Amino acid sequence: MAMYLLEQGITPLVIEKETFPRYHIGESMTGEAGNLLRALGLEDLLVRNAHPRKQGVNVVARNGNSWWVPVMKRNDEHQLEPAQTWQVRRSDFDRDMMAETIRRGAKWISGRAMQVRRSGDGTVTGAQVKCDDGSTVEVESEVLVDASGQFTWLAHQGVTSAKNPGRYDKQIAIFSQVRNTIRGEGWDGKDRSKHPDNTYIFYADQYHWAWFIPLDDDVVSVGVVSPSSYFSSKGESREEFLRRELAELNPDMTRRLKDLTLIEEARAIPNYSYHITEFTGKGWMCIGDTHRFIDPIFSFGLYVSMKEAQFAAPAIKRYLAGEGRDLPNPFIDHMRRMEGAIDHLQDLIDGFWGASTSFAYLVNNPRTREQLIDLFAGRIYDVTPESHPAILELRALAEKARNSGVLWGEDRRGSGFLAASA
Amino acid sequence: MDTIEQTVKSFILDSFLPGADPNQLEADTPLITGGILDSLATVQLAVFLEQHFKVEIAAHETGTENLDSLALIGAFVRSKLAA
Ligand SMILES: Cc1cc2nc3c(=O)[nH]c(=O)nc-3n(C[C@H](O)[C@H](O)[C@H](O)COP(=O)(O)OP(=O)(O)OC[C@H]3O[C@@H](n4cnc5c(N)ncnc54)[C@H](O)[C@@H]3O)c2cc1C
Numbered sequence: 001m002a003m004y005l006l007e008q009g010i011t012p013l014v015i016e017k018e019t020f021p022r023y024h025i026g027e028s029m030t031g032e033a034g035n036l037l038r039a040l041g042l043e044d045l046l047v048r049n050a051h052p053r054k055q056g057v058n059v060v061a062r063n064g065n066s067w068w069v070p071v072m073k074r075n076d077e078h079q080l081e082p083a084q085t086w087q088v089r090r091s092d093f094d095r096d097m098m099a100e101t102i103r104r105g106a107k108w109i110s111g112r113a114m115q116v117r118r119s120g121d122g123t124v125t126g127a128q129v130k131c132d133d134g135s136t137v138e139v140e141s142e143v144l145v146d147a148s149g150q151f152t153w154l155a156h157q158g159v160t161s162a163k164n165p166g167r168y169d170k171q172i173a174i175f176s177q178v179r180n181t182i183r184g185e186g187w188d189g190k191d192r193s194k195h196p197d198n199t200y201i202f203y204a205d206q207y208h209w210a211w212f213i214p215l216d217d218d219v220v221s222v223g224v225v226s227p228s229s230y231f232s233s234k235g236e237s238r239e240e241f242l243r244r245e246l247a248e249l250n251p252d253m254t255r256r257l258k259d260l261t262l263i264e265e266a267r268a269i270p271n272y273s274y275h276i277t278e279f280t281g282k283g284w285m286c287i288g289d290t291h292r293f294i295d296p297i298f299s300f301g302l303y304v305s306m307k308e309a310q311f312a313a314p315a316i317k318r319y320l321a322g323e324g325r326d327l328p329n330p331f332i333d334h335m336r337r338m339e340g341a342i343d344h345l346q347d348l349i350d351g352f353w354g355a356s357t358s359f360a361y362l363v364n365n366p367r368t369r370e371q372l373i374d375l376f377a378g379r380i381y382d383v384t385p386e387s388h389p390a391i392l393e394l395r396a397l398a399e400k401a402r403n404s405g406v407l408w409g410e411d412r413r414g415s416g417f418l419a420a421s422a
Numbered sequence: 423m424d425t426i427e428q429t430v431k432s433f434i435l436d437s438f439l440p441g442a443d444p445n446q447l448e449a450d451t452p453l454i455t456g457g458i459l460d461s462l463a464t465v466q467l468a469v470f471l472e473q474h475f476k477v478e479i480a481a482h483e484t485g486t487e488n489l490d491s492l493a494l495i496g497a498f499v500r501s502k503l504a505a
Contacts, residue, residue, distance in 0.1 A: 065462040355485065357461040361468050362481040397482040 004313035024090035031071035032378035033303035034085030052197035124284035166273030175223030202250035238266040280331035354401020477502035
């Protein structure tokens with residue numbers, strides 16, 4: 001966010017409670033996330049730090065059936081061409097992003113945002129911050145951007161609308177890192193699905209899957225996601241659960257994990273799925289995980305946070321210049337657009353879990369494959385039923401799954417796309 | 423069997439049941455629920471139907487209600503061709 005504001009000529013003040021480097025989950029990027037980083041001039045940094053170059057993702061069912069989604073970009077003629085993105089160890093990546101943000105001119109307070117400040121009409125005017133040195137400062141803001149991730153700070157402050165559970169909130173993710181794995185094999189410089197830096201998604205039953213994300217030449221991030229009730233029913237510690245699941249969940253994964261010694265603590269995140277529908281207002285907005293997180297399966301988190309920041313920065317610039325100051329919600333157009341885009345991700349995830357065979361048909365059918373590759377890359381903000389008819393097909397598939405009761409949870413999608421396609 | 427069913431039957435026998443006795447595959451033999459077609463084979467079958475019969479099959483139509491037997495497939499393709 002800060003880098004995009006700096007690009008707009010706005011000097012932001014960043015408030016961050018953590019000291020970097022620190023552990024964080026969210027390591028595999030979509031194709032468009034890589035493009036955002038390139039456009040920010042960060043490619044050299046990523047290459048210098050030797051982050052693995054992801055060519056795509058292999059999705060492998062328990063019976064060994066698999067499908068492959070390559071990272072592809074749209075060239076100037078709007079044709080798809082091969083591209084690559086990255087997988088990052090977040091302790092390194094986030095440290096570097098913070099350092100680069102400060103190098104580019106952002107101001108920074110090391111501390112925790114505690115209490116929001118509001119004027120009589122509800123406009124957000126700043127925050128009280130508890131600094132790491134023990135002092136407390138009152139920060140005044142013209143626009144306060146909540147980028148606190150799953151902490152959803154403004155929701156806890158009662159500024160946003162209610163934080164409702166998302167469809168996948170009865171899930172738990174348990175994860176760590178391992179060494180000595182069998183990564184993509186047989187890479188001959190041509191078949192990108194075999195590249196050793198690729199992400200794998202292994203799935204077993206509905207809502208029960210695992211990730212395999214190379215973090216460097218040796219270390220691979222591994223995680224298992226399952227219904228929380230399944231985890232509880234096992235009566236195991238996180239580490240026991242993770243190690244047993246990694247050995248059992250999917251034969252191809254078992255084969256790839258020769259050594260189940262965890263080199264990181266086994267961590268867990270339960271109930272990560274939620275949705276806040278009103279996430280902008282006078283003097284404030286939420287970006288990224290602070291307003292909606294569906295499910296990590298297709299690695300959209302980092303990208304959505306960065307892309308929303310890219311869209312937010314010019315909207316904030318216009319607001320600072322006086323636009324929309326008298327409106328009850330000056331950022332309402334931005335909010336609707338972000339919601340409409342994430343609705344496509346909801347469809348992708350619901351379609352996959354609700355009807356995996358029909359979903360695989362959409363991904364593999366030559367008639368729709370390129371459009372699905374666009375969605376997986378993150379090209380979700382400007383797609384229309386005219387440019388991408390497959391989004392209608394995907395929506396129909398997801399709706400059928402949502403209506404048939406094969407998915408759990410309620411449907412709280414935004415209305416951007418529905419309005420646009422009406 | 424109608425020609426649509428015959429064409430689909432040949433495709434299934436050639437692609438997924440090489441060497442099988444063609445008489446075992448009857449009009450009402452359950453294909454998906456009977457385990458003859460796994461998910462990958464179902465995807466291939468649906469793509470084949472689209473391309474061979476030049477009809478458009480939406481993803482939500484690729485379930486057992488339309489593809490679980492040669493008879494269902496025949497009726498489904500005919501309804502598409504008539505539309
Ligand atoms: C199990 C799991 C796996 C995932 N895997 C992937 C993946 O492979 N790829 C992917 O792209 N995404 C993944 N994600 C999502 C990803 O983690 C996030 O979407 C991504 O980190 C972007 O989030 P963000 O920028 O909104 O917030 P974050 O990255 O969480 O950053 C929020 C920052 O705010 C700071 N903060 C919080 N509260 C305060 C406060 N009060 N005061 C000051 N600072 C504060 C925090 O310290 C933190 O540094 C995964 C998520 C989960 C749950």
